[in-house]
Amino acid sequence: MKALPTPPGHDTGAVTIYDVAAHAGVGIATVSRAMNGSAPVAEATRARVLAAVEELGFRPSHAGTSLAARTHAANGIVFPDLSGPYYAEVLLGYEETASQLGRSVLVLATHGRPDPASAVRDLAGRVDGMVLLGRTVSDEVIAGLAGLPVVVLARPELGDVDSVRTDGLTSARALGEHLAGHGLERVALLGSPEESPDVAERFLGIREGLGAHGIEPTQTPCLFDEASGTRVAATLLEGRRRPDALVCANDEIALGAIVAAEEAGLRVGHDIAITGWDDVMAARHARPALTTVRQPMRALGSLAAEVLDERITATRTTPRHELLATDLVVRDSCGLHP
Amino acid sequence: MKALPTPPGHDTGAVTIYDVAAHAGVGIATVSRAMNGSAPVAEATRARVLAAVEELGFRPSHAGTSLAARTHAANGIVFPDLSGPYYAEVLLGYEETASQLGRSVLVLATHGRPDPASAVRDLAGRVDGMVLLGRTVSDEVIAGLAGLPVVVLARPELGDVDSVRTDGLTSARALGEHLAGHGLERVALLGSPEESPDVAERFLGIREGLGAHGIEPTQTPCLFDEASGTRVAATLLEGRRRPDALVCANDEIALGAIVAAEEAGLRVGHDIAITGWDDVMAARHARPALTTVRQPMRALGSLAAEVLDERITATRTTPRHELLATDLVVRDSCGLHP
DNA sequence: GGAGGCGTAGGAAGCGCTTTCATGTGGTGA
């Protein structure tokens, strides 16, 4: 056996393709080909290489591969925040589909971060494409990602950027109609539509549904968490002309509102109707069970991964805008149904 | 101005360090130094470089950096599954701390994947260290990661591998004692301890707590989801010698069991006690509210990131095993408290 | 005035991989 080429430096502890090549008595090119099947390799040689790989426990350095192949084989996903069941489901669907497409997933939560824009840009340097949820970063930042495939989730369409959203309008109208059907009149909307275009859409639909019956709801700003829901609802309930329906921007606010209503001695579903949005697990276990709107969160994530992949692989070059249907889930918190 | 060195190939559309160097009229080494502050650069030069960076929109290729600097600046985290509120919180804590330490986060969910072991090995090639949750992969796979810093979460200690766990034993004993104090006698444990060492620990503690009062619980296997909880509980409740307490391995099972109990016409908290574990959001909104054990999930993730970082930076070379306290949260589902 | 020192910057090597191009081998047809 003649001397084989050895890497010049070769000082790290990690085993490289050179080690495998030496061990199998072949060149590094053959090792690469045998492992990736990128070109024909004699069966005997392949077996020898794979044996060496096994024996040495060779794991290709991703950086090397990525640099040479000019691809990261990774997708990013940027969340405003990760708390709550909503995002976890989206991530699950995303990761599942992305990994089926052979891509790793990098997550980034911008919440509470000093400079989200630079974090996003940094992420952009290590992925082949990314998904952005909601209003995490400004339109300018997205524009600055020029060239990088991007899909926005739960955010209004933005030029040629692909988008995946849920259709809140239809269910919101249905909810408004449903509430009007209960004979409710003093409806209060809880939430801050200016924080989220999705919420704005919901409120719009609800107004439409109620408006068809001549009802004009009031609107009170509220952060999207339970404690805020309790606080805001308590204030509303102690005022004169107490609302007979609290329509909340999400389930967390609604669950908080239920607490406030009970503390005020009201029977939810009888004296007052309360509704949420998202259908989190707690919604169906609350008593009375919460009337809400179910969003296909997992499908949302999965579809986003798919749409993104089409761009990355350049299978498609025209923008794609997807709208997923939502379901109104009527339970008892909006009034008893005989 | 004399001709500056140009990259040999230079065919991709992306702007590289060579472009910046040419634009600023300096060498690539200076660009690198100006951007990273790794060596002194004259103020005027630095300004010129940074202006060029800005103007060209230069984003360093992560692959190049990673290869040259022999670091990925990324951590992995491997989940068995991502559904449920539990994991989302862990991830949130992990991501937050990791990003403060300047590391990106790669997530991997092994659930439903054909070959988890190879997925983990693949992940290992693109991170500086990783966290493994629970029983996602076998001990052998972990051993095969030799050299890569690893922290296991919610998994029994394994040799020199760092670990972060919650102390389920103490709260489990307290729960057992508490139930005995309610005068309960026919206690059934629901869950599959062989699936998870954490659950095994919980059941052990509960047995100890009950045993101190001469009570010997029965044990029934059950998957860790709501539907299974309902199914298994329904079967137990219709048998003769109906249990007067269902102690569930997690909240999901318990919430499912509440449904079964109500369908059987039993009043939870009166006719039967039901307890969970994890204190998910639904636990406090269920009626009766669920007695359960709260785990510091966010802290768990955050601490794991910290422990991992110490290994990656070689700040510490001896194993570290952390145990986080849990809290018994007594509500109404285990019996009314006067 | 010359030697030495310091601050700044460029050249070039090298990180681990993929891929092109060239080479060598054995088999085929005339």
Add this chain to the structure above:
DNA sequence: TCACCACATGAAAGCGCTTCCTACGCCTCC
């Protein structure tokens, strides 16, 4: 028997970055 070809393989050129080593001014000190 010889030219030709397909196939398997190796050498080497990058991929974009960091960093070591060297070089160049310019100033200081004897």
